[in-house]
Amino acid sequence: MHGARGFVGDTGAVMPPVYMTSTFASGNPDGFDYTRSGNPNFRLLESSVASLEGARFATCFASGVSAITAVVSSLKAGDLILAEENLYGCTYRLFERVFAKFGLRVEYLDLSRAENWAAIREGRPALVWLESPTNPLLKIVDIAGIAAVAAGVGSPVLVDNTFASPYLQRPIELGATLSLSSTTKYVNGHSDCLGGVVATNDEAWRERMVFAQKALGLQPSPFDAWLTARGQRSLALRMEKHCANALELARWLESRAGVRMVSYPFLPSHPQHGLAIRQMSGGSGIIVAELDCDQDRALAFCRRLRLFTLAESLGGVESLICHPPTMTHASVPAEVRRKVGIGDGLLRFSVGIEDAADLIADIDGAMREVIG
Numbered sequence: 001m002h003g004a005r006g007f008v009g010d011t012g013a014v015m016p017p018v019y020m021t022s023t024f025a026s027g028n029p030d031g032f033d034y035t036r037s038g039n040p041n042f043r044l045l046e047s048s049v050a051s052l053e054g055a056r057f058a059t060c061f062a063s064g065v066s067a068i069t070a071v072v073s074s075l076k077a078g079d080l081i082l083a084e085e086n087l088y089g090c091t092y093r094l095f096e097r098v099f100a101k102f103g104l105r106v107e108y109l110d111l112s113r114a115e116n117w118a119a120i121r122e123g124r125p126a127l128v129w130l131e132s133p134t135n136p137l138l139k140i141v142d143i144a145g146i147a148a149v150a151a152g153v154g155s156p157v158l159v160d161n162t163f164a165s166p167y168l169q170r171p172i173e174l175g176a177t178l179s180l181s182s183t184t185k186y187v188n189g190h191s192d193c194l195g196g197v198v199a200t201n202d203e204a205w206r207e208r209m210v211f212a213q214k215a216l217g218l219q220p221s222p223f224d225a226w227l228t229a230r231g232q233r234s235l236a237l238r239m240e241k242h243c244a245n246a247l248e249l250a251r252w253l254e255s256r257a258g259v260r261m262v263s264y265p266f267l268p269s270h271p272q273h274g275l276a277i278r279q280m281s282g283g284s285g286i287i288v289a290e291l292d293c294d295q296d297r298a299l300a301f302c303r304r305l306r307l308f309t310l311a312e313s314l315g316g317v318e319s320l321i322c323h324p325p326t327m328t329h330a331s332v333p334a335e336v337r338r339k340v341g342i343g344d345g346l347l348r349f350s351v352g353i354e355d356a357a358d359l360i361a362d363i364d365g366a367m368r369e370v371i372g
């Protein structure tokens with residue numbers, strides 16, 4: 001809450017102004033020159049996110065995808081990225097449809113299995129790319145374990161921390177080199193703008209991120225940076241409620257007839273429950289479940305819900321539901337989807353901060369109508 005201070009100036013305003021300016025008079029004491037390479041609203045957001053991540057530096061971008069672009073564009077043709085196979089769909093698309101054209105190589109592995117870590121030792125990748133929990137399957141990947149193996153061969157490790165948020169998981173403290181978040185999701189938390197951030201303790205990576213922000217034009221709008229910093233002030237309260245609601249809903253779903261599978265990292269039935277409770281301080285707000293029905297009925301169920309809106313994205317105060325095979329992961333080829341376990345009837349709940357009993361009643365009602 002108190003990370004983003006230091007602007008108070010002459011007025012005593014408790015909240016910072018929005019610095020809607022493209023340029024700055026040269027020779028100003030803070031060294032600003034042009035908003036593509038820095039703005040007071042970026043600096044406020046960056047200092048508070050860095051403090052949340054337990055990192056020395058953070059650099060903000062226009063979106064999570066811009067943040068991914070900043071990191072990957074720092075590599076060069078021929079470099080290898082060793083990636084967890086269950087990746088956010090747009091990350092996969094960026095690797096395969098954009099950066100592959102420039103000679104970047106990406107290999108995908110199930111990094112939740114320690115026997116696959118030998119590939120890091122053998123391949124000495126230019127970057128190891130993790131997500132945990134993964135999208136959309138909520139696999140948990142052992143960040144400290146992988147970071148130790150990668151450090152042995154000098155490979156930097158990036159963790160996409162979007163699903164956990166820096167309130168529940170601090171990858172830099174677990175040994176990762178870079179922690180990336182789409183702040184569009186939990187950090188902002190109000191579904192009113194896009195944003196991304198990369199945190200690190202490594203000065204060379206910090207310089208690469210600042211360079212990418214200005215050289216590739218990946219900077220956010222000052223207003224979006226302001227909105228994100230404002231949203232971030234209530235991150236702790238929101239995350240506590242997301243976690244409590246999601247745990248209650250996940251337990252209820254597990255006991256409900258007509259639900260084939262429920263995945264939530266803080267349920268004892270989750271295959272990596274032990275690792276999840278070591279690595280994260282809460283299970284976050286995402287639940288994945290498979291209803292005992294075909295794809296059409298799963299979509300009909302989504303449309304009958306009143307409190308959950310059928311929409312992409314996650315991490316906002318309002319509950320959303322998504323059908324990954326036709327939405328977030330539609331850009332991943334069907335055979336790849338099946339290989340990583342994204343069945344046609346899978347649903348992803350982004351549990352908001354509404355009353356838990358209302359959310360359960362909404363799901364129960366829609367299930368009675370569509371499934372029984």
Ligand SMILES: *Cc1c(COP(=O)(O)O)cnc(C)c1O
Nearest residue numbers: 063064065088162182184194195
């Ligand atoms: C949404 C998301 C992104 C991309 O972020 P945008 O802000 O939508 O560009 C990257 N990684 C994960 C895990 C996400 O959920």
